[in-house]
Amino acid sequence: MQNALGKVLAGRRVAAVGGGGRLDITLDGPVTVRVAHEFVIATPTEVDHFFPALTLRPSGALLGLVGRTLGAARVTMAGGLELAFDGDAVLSVPPHAQVAPWSVVTPEGTVCAGLAGGEVAWAEEPATPSG
Structure with a gap:
């Protein structure tokens, strides 16, 4: 299933x-990554911790994602999400109880x-016709 997530996200550019x-990260395609709880974004020069429930206003490192390409995406063993963008920016969403x-x-x-x-739900793969 990890490969399915990579196929959907990798190589897409952040549009908004x-x-x-x-937090909504809109990628070309269109594909949206929605973050409903706390997350961390780290770049080579800064680390920011956000809580969207406290009314998030994108700024700084978040706005710096616009125009970048998503290089890799993975679900952590604990059920979190990690997104790696070009320019060494990483956005991490931890699981929540x-x-x-x-x-x-x-x-x-x-x-x-x-x-x-920490559970993860995956969309079911469409059945392929046999024949």
Whole structure:
């Protein structure tokens, strides 16, 4: 399943970041990474810790993601999400015991989502016709 996430996200350019009650990272395609709880973004020069529930206003390192390409994406063993962007920026979303902290959404629906307790839900692969 990890490969499915990489196929959906890797190589996509960040078109926009939006805030409010959650962080939305809109990638070309369109694909959106939604973060509903705390996260950390680290660059070679700074580390910022955010809590979207406290009304997030994208600035600094977050706005610096616009135009960058997502190089790799992975779900951690604990159920968190890590996104690596060109220019050495990394966004990490830890799992949460009571909140579904992140999801990856396309126009067709949710590809995968981190659920409360560190579980991860994956969209079912469409059945391929035999024959």
